[in-house]
Amino acid sequence: MSSFEHLSDLHQTDTAxxxxxxxxxxxxxxxxxxxxxxxxxxxxxxxxxxxxxxxxVWGPSIPVALVVLAIAQMGVHLVFFLHITTAPDSVNNVLxxxxxxxxxxxxxxxxxWIMANLNHNLRFMDESVRTQxxxxxxxxxxxxxxxxxxxxxxxxxTYVSGVIQVLDCEVNMQVKAGQLCAKIxxxxxxxxxxxxxxxxxxxxxxxxxxxAHLAQAKAAFESHTRAAKRRVGSRKEIDRxxxxxxxxxxxxxxxxxxAAQLQEAFHAAETxxxxxxxxxxxxxxxxxxxVELGQTVAASSxxxxxxxxxxxxxxxxxxxxxxxxxxxxxxxxxxxxxxxxFPNRQFSGTVxxxxxxxxxxxxxxxxxxxxxxxxxLLKPGMAATIRITTK
Amino acid sequence: xxxxxxxxxxxxxxxxxxxxxPPVYRQHTLGHASGGLVSKRIITGFGFxxxxxxxxxxxxxxFAAYAVLVGDTxxxxxxRELFNLRNVGFETAFLLLSSFTVGIARIGxxxxxxxxxxxxxxxxxxxxxxxxxxxxxxxxxxxxxGAGPTRSAFLSAFFTLVGCHGLxxxxxxxxxxxxxxxxxxxxxxxxxxxxxxxxxLFWHALDIIWxxxxxxVYLMAVAV
Numbered sequence: 001m002s003s004f005e006h007l008s009d010l011h012q013t014d015t016a017x018x019x020x021x022x023x024x025x026x027x028x029x030x031x032x033x034x035x036x037x038x039x040x041x042x043x044x045x046x047x048x049x050x051x052x053x054x055x056x057v058w059g060p061s062i063p064v065a066l067v068v069l070a071i072a073q074m075g076v077h078l079v080f081f082l083h084i085t086t087a088p089d090s091v092n093n094v095l096x097x098x099x100x101x102x103x104x105x106x107x108x109x110x111x112x113w114i115m116a117n118l119n120h121n122l123r124f125m126d127e128s129v130r131t132q133x134x135x136x137x138x139x140x141x142x143x144x145x146x147x148x149x150x151x152x153x154x155x156x157x158t159y160v161s162g163v164i165q166v167l168d169c170e171v172n173m174q175v176k177a178g179q180l181c182a183k184i185x186x187x188x189x190x191x192x193x194x195x196x197x198x199x200x201x202x203x204x205x206x207x208x209x210x211x212a213h214l215a216q217a218k219a220a221f222e223s224h225t226r227a228a229k230r231r232v233g234s235r236k237e238i239d240r241x242x243x244x245x246x247x248x249x250x251x252x253x254x255x256x257x258x259a260a261q262l263q264e265a266f267h268a269a270e271t272x273x274x275x276x277x278x279x280x281x282x283x284x285x286x287x288x289x290x291v292e293l294g295q296t297v298a299a300s301s302x303x304x305x306x307x308x309x310x311x312x313x314x315x316x317x318x319x320x321x322x323x324x325x326x327x328x329x330x331x332x333x334x335x336x337x338x339x340x341x342f343p344n345r346q347f348s349g350t351v352x353x354x355x356x357x358x359x360x361x362x363x364x365x366x367x368x369x370x371x372x373x374x375x376x377l378l379k380p381g382m383a384a385t386i387r388i389t390t391k
Numbered sequence: 392x393x394x395x396x397x398x399x400x401x402x403x404x405x406x407x408x409x410x411x412x413p414p415v416y417r418q419h420t421l422g423h424a425s426g427g428l429v430s431k432r433i434i435t436g437f438g439f440x441x442x443x444x445x446x447x448x449x450x451x452x453x454f455a456a457y458a459v460l461v462g463d464t465x466x467x468x469x470x471r472e473l474f475n476l477r478n479v480g481f482e483t484a485f486l487l488l489s490s491f492t493v494g495i496a497r498i499g500x501x502x503x504x505x506x507x508x509x510x511x512x513x514x515x516x517x518x519x520x521x522x523x524x525x526x527x528x529x530x531x532x533x534x535x536x537g538a539g540p541t542r543s544a545f546l547s548a549f550f551t552l553v554g555c556h557g558l559x560x561x562x563x564x565x566x567x568x569x570x571x572x573x574x575x576x577x578x579x580x581x582x583x584x585x586x587x588x589x590x591x592l593f594w595h596a597l598d599i600i601w602x603x604x605x606x607x608v609y610l611m612a613v614a615v
Contacts, residue, residue, distance in 0.1 A: 100444030111455035
C-alpha cells in the first residue's frame with residue numbers, strides 16, 4: 001500500500017491502514033474463523049471431559065491424553081482466536097511465543113524433576129530423622145548417658161556366718177515373702193542349741209533339788225523354832241538349822257539366775273539356728289545375687305547376699321552430666337530417653353536427684369532420673385541415652 | 392509520540408488528528424520478516440503479546456508449584472473429594488463462549504457496527520461474570536467445608552493458581568466495561584481499536600490458561 005493510498009484512505013474510511021473498516025466479506029471470513037475455532041475447542045473440551053471420566057482406556061494413559069488434548073486446544077485458540085499464524089506479520093509473535101513456551105517448559109519440567117528427586121530421596125531417609133524434622137522449635141537440652149536401675153531395692157544379708165549349703169534364688173526370679181533363698185550350714189548352730197539345752201536341763205534339775213533342799217531346811221528350822229518357844233531344844237541347834245536354811249535359799253537363788261541366763265542363751269542359739277535360713281523379706285524380683293554355693297559368708301560382711309526389688313514399675317537412671325551443663329538442670333527438669341533395645345520408643349521421666357559429690361576425675365555430676373515403667377519394658381542394666389530439657 | 396516516531400524524527404500526527412498515523416517503517420530490532428510496512432496495530436499487538444507471554448510464564452510457575460504440591464494434602468481433603476466437574480464444565484463452556492463473543496465484538500468494532508460490538512461485549516461480560524460467580528461459589532463452599540487455603544499445601548497451591556486466574560478475569564471484566572465506555576465516548580478510533588485488540592488478546596490468553604487449569608487441576612484430579 002503506497003502512501004498515496006493512505007492519503008486517500010484518510011478521507012474515505014477514517015481509519016488507519018490495517019484497521020480500515022472491514023468489508024462484508026471480511027466480516028464473514030472473520031466470523032467463520034471464530035466459529036471454526038469455537039467448534040474445534042468445544043469438541044476438544046468434550047473429549048477431555050469424557051476421557052477424564054472414562055474407564056474405556058488404560059488408566060495411566062488418561063493424563064497423557066488429557067495433556068495432549070489440552071495442548072491441541074491451546075493450538076486451536078492460538079490459531080483461530082489469537083490469529084497467531086505463519087503470515088509474515090506474525091513472525092515476531094511466533095518467535096516470542098516459542099521463547100515463552102521454552103521458558104514455561106523449563107520451569108515446569110525443571111520444578112517437577114527436581115522436586116520428584118527430592119521427594120524420592122526423602123522417602124528413603126531414616127524414619128527417626130524424619131521425626132526429628134517434624135519436631136517443632138528446638139528445645140534447649142542437655143544430653144547424657146546412663147544405666148537403668150530399679151528405683152527402690154532391698155538388700156538381703158545374713159545375721160550368721162557359715163557355709164552356704166543350699167542356694168534357691170537366682171537373678172530375675174520372682175520370689176514371695178518368706179520364700180527360702182539360701183541355707184547356711186546349720187550344724188554349728190544346732191550344736192550350740194543342743195549344748196545350751198543340756199546345760200539348761202542340768203541347771204533346772206539342780207534347781208529342783210535346791211528347791212527340795214530348801215523346803216526341807218525351812219521345815220526343820222521352823223519346827224525347831226516352835227520347840228524353842230516351848231523351851232525345848234538347844235539354841236545352838238537352831239542357829240545351825242537357820243544357817244542351813246539360809247544357805248539353801250542362796251543356792252536356790254543362784255541356780256534360778258543361772259537357769260534364766262541359760263534360758264536366754266538357749267533362745268539366742270535357737271534364733272541363730274533359725275537365721276541359717278535366708279528368706280526373702282518381701283514379694284519381688286531378685287535383681288542381684290552375690291553369693292555362690294559353698295561360699296563362707298560372714299555376718300559382718302557389708303555385701304548383701306541378694307538384692308530384691310519390690311516392683312519395676314518405677315525405674316531410676318544414674319546419669320553422668322558434664323559439670324558445665326549441671327547448672328542448667330534442676331530437680332524437676334523433664335527428661336526423655338531412649339534405650340538401645342527400643343531405639344524408636346521414647347520414654348520420659350523427671351530429674352529427682354542431683355548428687356552433691358561430683359566426680360573430680362571425669363568432671364561429671366551424678367543425676368538421678370526417675371521414670372515410670374508401666375509396660376516393664378525397661379530392665380535394670382539397660383544403657384539409656386538421655387535428653388534433659390533445660391529452661 | 393512513540394519511540395519509533397521520535398527515532399524517525401517525525402511530527403506526531405496525534406496532535407492534529409487522532410484517527411490516522413503514518414506508516415512506521417520496520418526497524419532492525421523488530422525481527423527478520425521481509426521488509427515492508429509494519430502498522431502500529433501490529434507493533435502494539437506484538438508488545439502486548441510479550442506481556443501476555445510473561446504473564447503465562449508467571450502462571451507456569453504457579454502450575455509447577457501446584458503440580459509439586461498436589462499430593463501434600465496434610466490429611467485434608469484431596470481434589471477428587473472437593474471438585475465438582477459439573478461446575479467446571481459450566482465454567483469452561485462460559486469462558487469458551489466468551490472467547491467467541493469477544494472475537495465477534497472485535498469484528499463488530501472493526502466493522503463499526505454498534506449492535507454487534509455492544510451486543511457481543513455485553514454477552515462477553517455476562518459470560519465472564521457467570522464464570523466468576525461459579526468460581527467464587529466453589530471457593531466459598533470449600534472454605535466453609537474447612538478446605539480453605541490454609542488447610543494444606545495442596546489447597547494453598549490450588550487457591551493461588553485458580554484464584555490468580557480469577558483475579559485476571561475480574562480485571563478483564565473491568566477492562567471490558569472500560570472499553571465499552573471508551574467506544575461509547577470516543578467512537579471507533581484507531582487507538583481505541585488497538586486497545587480492543589489488546590483486550591481481545593488478554594481475554595483469549597485467559598481462556599488458554601483456563602484450558603490448562605481445567606485439564607491439570609480438575610480433570611487430572613478426578614482421573615488419576
